[in-house]
Amino acid sequence: MNLFAMGFFIVGLADGSVSSFNMTLWFSILAAAAAVLFVGHRLHLHGRTGLAIAVLAILAVPGLLYGLFALIMIVNPPRWN
Numbered sequence: 001m002n003l004f005a006m007g008f009f010i011v012g013l014a015d016g017s018v019s020s021f022n023m024t025l026w027f028s029i030l031a032a033a034a035a036v037l038f039v040g041h042r043l044h045l046h047g048r049t050g051l052a053i054a055v056l057a058i059l060a061v062p063g064l065l066y067g068l069f070a071l072i073m074i075v076n077p078p079r080w081n
Contacts, residue, residue, distance in 0.1 A: 001059040002033045033059065 009026055012018030018026055036058050043052035 001062065002030075002037060005030055005033055 009018060009030060012026070036055060040052045040056035043049075043055060
């Protein structure tokens with residue numbers, strides 16, 4: 001998730017869609033993603049592996065939800081007309 005967020009941020013900087021208007025939103029999203037990784041790593045280092053997995057799973061939720069959506073669209077194709 002962090003690589004995708006950084007990728008979209010860099011592309012947004014290049015094409016001008018990331019501007020001073022939404023820069024605080026971007027920095028808060030990137031900081032939250034980095035904080036989740038940092039906290040998960042620190043918990044793992046201190047032997048709290050279960051809690052570290054739970055914290056790191058926060059970043060996996062959007063991908064899992066999109067995968068579920070794609071699976072539903074494949075199994076039960078909607079009528080878009």
